[in-house]
Amino acid sequence: MNRYRGGLLGSVVTYVVLCALAVVFLIPFYVLLRNAFMTTPEVTSTDWHWLPGALRLENFTGLFDNPERPFGRSLVNSLLIAVITAPLSTLLASMAGYALARLAVPGRALVLSLIVGTLMIPQSVTFLPTFVVVGSMGGVNTMWGLIAPGLFSAFAVILFRSFYLSFPAEIEEAGRLDGLSHLGVYWRVILPNSTTMIASLGALSFIEAWNSFLWPLMIGQDPGSWTVQIALSSFLASQTVNLPELFAGTTVAVLPLVVMFLVAQRHIVQGIAMSGLKS
Amino acid sequence: MTATGTMRPRKSAARPAPATAPRRRRLTERQSKILTFVALTAPMLIGLGIFRYVAIGWSFLLSFSEARRTITLGNWVGLDNYQQLLSDERFRDALTMIVLFTALIVPLTFAASLGLAVLVNRVRRGRAFFRTAFLLPAAVSYVAAAMIWKMALFSGVPSGLANTLGALFGAEATPWIQTQSPPLYWIVLVTLRLWLQVGLYMILFIAGLQAIPQHLYEAAALDGAGSWRTFRSITFPMLRNTSIAILLLMLIAALQAFDEFYAIFSTGASLGSEPVRTPLMHLYGVALQDQDYGVGSAGAFLLTLLIVLVTLVQGRILGFARDKD
Numbered sequence: 001m002n003r004y005r006g007g008l009l010g011s012v013v014t015y016v017v018l019c020a021l022a023v024v025f026l027i028p029f030y031v032l033l034r035n036a037f038m039t040t041p042e043v044t045s046t047d048w049h050w051l052p053g054a055l056r057l058e059n060f061t062g063l064f065d066n067p068e069r070p071f072g073r074s075l076v077n078s079l080l081i082a083v084i085t086a087p088l089s090t091l092l093a094s095m096a097g098y099a100l101a102r103l104a105v106p107g108r109a110l111v112l113s114l115i116v117g118t119l120m121i122p123q124s125v126t127f128l129p130t131f132v133v134v135g136s137m138g139g140v141n142t143m144w145g146l147i148a149p150g151l152f153s154a155f156a157v158i159l160f161r162s163f164y165l166s167f168p169a170e171i172e173e174a175g176r177l178d179g180l181s182h183l184g185v186y187w188r189v190i191l192p193n194s195t196t197m198i199a200s201l202g203a204l205s206f207i208e209a210w211n212s213f214l215w216p217l218m219i220g221q222d223p224g225s226w227t228v229q230i231a232l233s234s235f236l237a238s239q240t241v242n243l244p245e246l247f248a249g250t251t252v253a254v255l256p257l258v259v260m261f262l263v264a265q266r267h268i269v270q271g272i273a274m275s276g277l278k279s
Numbered sequence: 280m281t282a283t284g285t286m287r288p289r290k291s292a293a294r295p296a297p298a299t300a301p302r303r304r305r306l307t308e309r310q311s312k313i314l315t316f317v318a319l320t321a322p323m324l325i326g327l328g329i330f331r332y333v334a335i336g337w338s339f340l341l342s343f344s345e346a347r348r349t350i351t352l353g354n355w356v357g358l359d360n361y362q363q364l365l366s367d368e369r370f371r372d373a374l375t376m377i378v379l380f381t382a383l384i385v386p387l388t389f390a391a392s393l394g395l396a397v398l399v400n401r402v403r404r405g406r407a408f409f410r411t412a413f414l415l416p417a418a419v420s421y422v423a424a425a426m427i428w429k430m431a432l433f434s435g436v437p438s439g440l441a442n443t444l445g446a447l448f449g450a451e452a453t454p455w456i457q458t459q460s461p462p463l464y465w466i467v468l469v470t471l472r473l474w475l476q477v478g479l480y481m482i483l484f485i486a487g488l489q490a491i492p493q494h495l496y497e498a499a500a501l502d503g504a505g506s507w508r509t510f511r512s513i514t515f516p517m518l519r520n521t522s523i524a525i526l527l528l529m530l531i532a533a534l535q536a537f538d539e540f541y542a543i544f545s546t547g548a549s550l551g552s553e554p555v556r557t558p559l560m561h562l563y564g565v566a567l568q569d570q571d572y573g574v575g576s577a578g579a580f581l582l583t584l585l586i587v588l589v590t591l592v593q594g595r596i597l598g599f600a601r602d603k604d
Contacts, residue, residue, distance in 0.1 A: 010401075010506065011401070011402065011403075014398055014401050014402055015402065015405075017398060018398055018399065018402065018405075018409050021395070021412075021413070022408070022409055022412035022413070025412050025413055025415070025416060025474065025478075026412055026415070027440070028416070028424070028427050028428075028431075028432065028474065029415070031427065031431045031432065031440060032427050032431065035430075035431055043438065044436050044438050045438055046437040046438055046443075046446075048438070048440075048443045092322050092323050092326070093323070095319040095320070095322070095323070096319060096320045096322075096323040096324075098319060099315070099316045099319035099320045100320070103312050103315060103316040103319070104312075105312055105313045105316045108316070111320055111324065114324065114327070115323065115324070115327060118327050118331040118332070120587075121331070121335060121583055122531055122534075122535055122582075122583060122586050123535070124535040124537060124559055125535070125559075125579045125580075125582050125583045125586075126330075126331060126334060126335060126579075128338060128562070128563070128566055128572075128575055128576060128578075128579045129334035129335045129337060129338030129339075129576065129579065130330050130331075130334045131566070132334065132337055132338055132341065132350045132572060132576070133329065133330065133333055133334040133337060134330075135350060136350055148326075148330065149330045151326060152323055152326035152327050152330060152331075154327060157323060181311060181315070182311055182312055182314075182315035183315050183318065183319075186315070186319065207418060210420070211419075211420035211421070211422075213420065213421060213422050213537075213538045213541075214537055214538065214559075214563075218563070218567060229420055229422045229423075232422050232423060232426060233422050233541070233542055233545070235426070236542065236545050236546065236547050237545075237546075237547030238547070241430075243430060246426060246430060247426075247427075247430070247431070250423045250426045250427060253420065253422075253423050254418070254419050254420075254423050257418040257419070257420075258415060258418050258419075260418070261414075261415060261417075261418040262411070262415075265411060265414075269410070269414070269482055272479060272482045272483065273482055273483060273485075273486035
């Protein structure tokens with residue numbers, strides 16, 4: 001009884017604190033949306049208005065009219081990069097992870113340590129060396145230069161490997177008895193049974209590709225190969241910033257991922273929880 | 280021969296076959312296994328080989344060469360690039376900056392994400408809503424978040440949210456980002472990163488919390504332990520491994536800070552000329568603007584060294600703590 005009363009009071013306090021914090025966390029999204037539909041005087045006005053006077057859609061259409069900042073092109077680039085990177089990097093990691101978990105061959109330990117070894121050097125520090133290599137192969141300002149280095153994730157290999165280590169062996173044996181080759185077992189049996197892992201790592205990879213900044217900043221120097229993040233940051237360079245347009249652009253850069261996040265949340269949470277704990 | 284001998288009775292009982300068949304089958308089985316292994320791992324190995332191993336090796340050599348506007352090796356200069364960088368006051372300032380930033384943001388993010396995890400884990404209803412609210416910022420890029428922080432929440436014009444709220448309490452409008460003394464821009468940097476990262480680490484802590492056996496809490500309740508006491512003697516010690524992993528992730532993420540510093544402090548002028556900059560910003564300025572790949576590479580390895588050092592120190596300190604237990 002005593003515990004129950006303490007619990008009740010405690011949980012009321014907990015709810016109040018959590019609700020207040022949730023509001024604080026969601027306010028930036030609200031301010032972003034509000035500003036994206038306002039006029040410049042409304043945005044810079046000293047009187048705070050909770051809602052825009054009228055929903056100004058010109059801020060969004062105006063984004064695509066500026067020849068100095070190819071926003072539409074940058075959106076297409078970002079979409080292409082993310083759509084190619086997410087499935088391909090997940091497939092490559094799954095392939096290597098399966099082989100390392102399930103195919104006992106001589107030299108397997110060496111291959112594993114070669115892959116794990118790349119995790120020792122921090123990612124952003126390897127960008128400069130990678131720039132040197134990709135640059136020398138003519139990858140500056142090219143789509144492949146933007147995409148290729150992001151396709152190989154040792155981290156995802158490790159996650160897939162530990163996932164496949166706990167896979168029941170009977171499934172593979174059944175596939176072998178049905179006359180499938182080892183490759184056939186992987187493709188026809190293992191891959192279709194890894195959808196949870198593929199969804200979570202694929203979603204994380206999509207987010208990473210869409211949001212990445214430093215690598216596209218280095219390799220995409222020509223406006224034709226800008227990504228949406230670079231196009232956003234280019235607002236900083238202009239002398240007179242059209243603020244509502246800036247917020248409209250930010251909304252366009254943020255919205256697809258927020259929607260995806262809400263849809264794929266369960267998988268993403270699972271993926272984050274797994275990737276953090278195994279590291 | 281003995282191997283074939285032991286296998287034959289079983290196989291031939293099922294299906295009569297030529298005497299050599301079992302050995303040939305075994306060989307092709309082994310071969311197909313090896314071939315499949317090679318086919319499945321080759322793309323990853325080749326990719327990592329080119330974009331990590333070759334890249335890092337090449338860059339390591341460049342860091343000892345004079346390499347202006349070129350990435351070909353030659354002109355060895357020994358440690359000159361390293362010396363030049365370390366004697367550059369702007370690079371040393373950047374190092375100081377990032378160490379301060381790390382020392383500030385890591386404990387704050389740690390405490391905030393652990394606190395949120397405990398709170399969210401405690402409620403029965405609405406858990407999914409709270410989790411979503413705190414995690415949603417993780418979908419936002421640093422650049423986009425920096426735009427919101429710089430242009431809407433902490434903008435210098437009186438209309439920014441911080442200044443609007445401040446006006447309610449009679450505070451004067453403040454240019455948050457431009458104010459260097461007192462360094463108000465820290466508030467902008469720290470709140471931005473907290474907003475973006477807390478949810479991710481909260482999820483990791485929640486995963487750790489849910490792995491704690493429930494009977495420990497029941498025992499504590501029977502002993503009449505309060506919630507603070509329970510947290511201190513059960514929750515926190517049981518989260519030890521999770522905490523160490525999370526601290527490591529946070530340290531590495533903080534020491535490599537780039538995106539939001541760039542987006543907040545860049546004025547469109549050349550990279551590396553910002554009033555506040557991190558080591559990564561400085562060395563990308565050196566590499567991309569000045570096209571000095573030798574010094575840039577040296578900086579990449581100095582930063583790697585710093586990260587390795589901090590990681591080792593962390594392992595050392597937490598390792599000692601474990602010995603005492």
